[in-house]
Amino acid sequence: MRGLFFFLFSLFCFSAFAQKPMVKAEIDTTNIRIGEQFNLKISVDEIQNVIIPKLQLKGLEIIDSTATDTLKNSLIRKYILTGFDSGAFYIPQQQIFVKNQAYLTDSLLVNVATVAVDTTKVKKFPIKSIKSEPYTFDDFKIYIYIVLAALAIIAFWIYWFVIRKRKEEEEEPTYRALPPYEEAIYRLNELDEKQLWQNNQTKEYYSELTEIVRGYIERELNVPALEKTTDEVLDMLKDFKDADVILTSQETIDKLKSLLREADLVKFAKSKPLAPEIEEDRKDAEDIISNLKPKPIVEEKDKEDGLE
Structure with a gap:
């Protein structure tokens, strides 16, 4: 078992x-x-x-x-x-x-x-010098930025102090102010070329016409004629004539009075003179400019010399 x-x-x-x-x-x-x-x-x-x-x-x-x-x-x-x-x-x-x-x-x-390396059979080579790395953009970028900044400053200086100044000098107005009479005649001719009243601009025509006459009086007599009312201008000329300081006739003053009154009616009373009346007012304006002048100081001295 x-x-x-x-x-x-x-x-x-x-x-x-x-x-x-x-x-x-x-x-x-x-x-x-x-x-x-x-x-x-x-x-x-x-x-x-x-x-x-x-x-x-x-x-x-x-x-x-x-x-x-x-x-x-x-x-x-x-x-x-x-x-x-x-x-x-x-x-x-x-x-x-x-x-x-x-x-x-x-x-x-x-x-x-x-x-195992048998060093006796290995060819020996001289130790190589350190090889320099090639230049890159990063090596010079700081100098490039400095040069660009310097060029920008120089360019701004040339523009601001040379070109801009020369440009401003060239843009300075070289015109000479015309004598009061020549300026007034010149502006009257310009007004004729605009043909304002011929184009239903009668109010503008009379405003510029009286401005030319008032401007002539202001420059020629050295008074603020542009700022005065019609009555003030007429009273001032009457005083000048009474004082014998202007060379003009009563007829010229009457023409000025008629011209300024007519202009006031056109500008403020919406009067509409006819073409012959406008042409006559234009002729009167030129006559006023031609015959309203200050009395020369030289003539006063000559008169005094004659009295002596």
Whole structure:
């Protein structure tokens, strides 16, 4: 009975051991030089429900890897590894899952050696001097900005103190004031060219006509004739004539009185003189300007000299 029990137990253990999948990690070399490559192969003797996680390494690097391959009821994955630091590095145990059961591979040791250099066979070169970097815009931009600012200031100075001043001097009026008589005759001719009364602008015509006459009196006799009323202008001329300080006739003063009265009627009473009357007033205005003048001081002195 004991023998039968021992036989069944051994058979069960053997069966359980036989069903355990085998996972294995292999490398084709354990010694490399820096930068050399070697191969790692992980194999599992099972193809159903097998998971090979991402390879975990320390000090070594993966160059390439192949897809999982099936060969004789086994799964195989290959990796190409290398190392760039000298020393001994372990490929740690890798955890493989088979039918949701974790299995571990063996850890593997890889020695990475440096490459010996024979300095006696290496050609020596002299130490090179420091090479200067090429110039860029940033190296000169501060100087460019300073130059541009200086040019802008100079241009502004030239414009403000030279060109602008010269332009103002050129724009200054270069005309000379005409004598009172010449100015009045000139303005009368301008008034004729406007043809105001011919275009039913009689009020504007008389306003400008009397303004010309008053302006002449103001300039010629040095009195504010433009600011005075008609009666004030006539009284002032009467006083001048009585004082014998102007050269004119009573007829000229009467023409002035008639012209100013007519202008007042046109401007304020809306009177509308006929064309012959307007032409006559224009002629009277020119006669007034021609015959109304101040008495020369030189003549007064000559008279005094004659009396002596």
